[in-house]
Amino acid sequence: MLYPELFKQLESVRWDMGKDIPWETFQAGALSDEQAQTIKMNAITEWAALPATEMFLRDNRDDSDFSAFMSIWFFEEQKHSLVLMEYLRRFRPELVPTEQELHDVRFEFDPAPPLETLMLHFCGEIRLNHWYRRASEWHTEPVIKKIYATLSQDEARHGGAYLRYMKRAIGNFGDEARSAFAKVGVLMASARRTAQALHPTNLHVNKALFPQDTIQSRLPNPEWLEHWLDKQIDFDAVWESRVVERILHNMSLLMEQSFKTVQELNRFRKSLV
Template sequence: MLYPELFKSMEAVRWNMASDIPWDQFEASKLSDEQAYTIKMNAITEWAALPATEMFLRDNRDDSDFCAFMSIWFYEEQKHSLALIEYLRRFRPELMPTEQELHKVRFEFDPAPALETLMLHFCGEVRLNHWYRRAADWHTEPVIKAIYKIIAQDEARHAGAYLRYMKRALVHQGMEFGQHARLAFSKIGVLMASAHRTPQALHPTNLHVNKDMFPNDTVQSQLPSPGWLENWLDNQICFDKEWEGKVSARILHNLSLLMDTTFNTVQDLNRYRKGLIKNQPATAGA
């Protein structure tokens, strides 16, 4: 089981909201209305860990180890939301999300293949780490800069934990399951490492997850300002091609280590994926 080890490692670096955030360094003149509003939107977005956890527990009922890890992930993601809400409570109380605004992002996600969802969220954590690093650079107020740096580090650790479960899927459950996992990971990897080719931000909260609610079935579509994310990325934190390239490179690097194959480009990964598809019948027959 991975859960006991992950619990111990994450417990060792867990931060305290009362003592590890420099609340007393707040400088009101360095927080604009524009910046404060994006904090509210991110606080609500982080709250969507609630329906995501419900999805993970439902779709991984046969994997108690992974479901136990969800207790860590869910706690830390909701803590991110709470830290951002606490910031607003202290310094911009008029922008605190209402309970209704938070509850609106809690809707049911359609069942999906567990391995593909795992890879999707691994990539999402990598991307969110980079988003929050850019947010910390964009903000000028010291306390919120510190908060974004802290939660960015959490997202990186979450990506590392998901990667551990991906590695387990490749080696611990038989050759046939391992090949199925390789195909699932490479398929989602091609999508998530190609964000520069898509009009929308490729993050789990910005993807369609409930066909009966379409097109309002993304977490972002349930926010008070559904279009805020693109503006935040393009015009505020300026998440440009260079930063997209860093996300893509990080995904490809980790998949290279995972698959023991070098992927320098998305095209390399896509060729690998096509090779897996081509060899599927022979593998199944064997």
């Protein structure tokens, strides 16, 4: 089992919201209304770990090891939402999300193949790590800069944990797992060719609820994510290329081959069909 080791590792580096966030260094003049609004939207999107966990537990009923790991992932992701809301509670209380706004992003996801879902969320953690690093640079207020830097490190560790389960899956399922991971890897590393960034928060996950079947569509401002990426944190082609590089690097390690481009990964995917 991977869960006991991952629990020990993640417990050893877990941050304390009271002790490790420098609340006393807050500078009111360094936080704009525009920036504060983005924190509210991020707090709500992080709350979506709740329906994602429900999905993971439902679709991995035969995998108690991974399901146990969800106790860590769920706790830490909900803590992300909580620390952002605590920031607003202290410094912009009028922007704290309402319970209804949080509940609106909790809805049932359609069943999906567990291996593809695992890879999707692995890539999502890589992307969030980079989004939050860029958000930390964009913000000008010291406390929220520290919070985003802290969250980005959590997302990187979560990606590492998912990678451990992906390695285990290849050992258990061989080319079935390789094919699933390569398929989603090609999709997620091709985001620059699509109209919007690909991340679990903006993918359609419930056909019956379309078009209100993405996390993003249920936010108070459904247009927020693209605006945040393109106009605020300026997640440009350079930053996107870093995401692609990390996906390809990890796929190279996982498949024990070298993938320098998405096209090379796609050729490998086709060779497994």
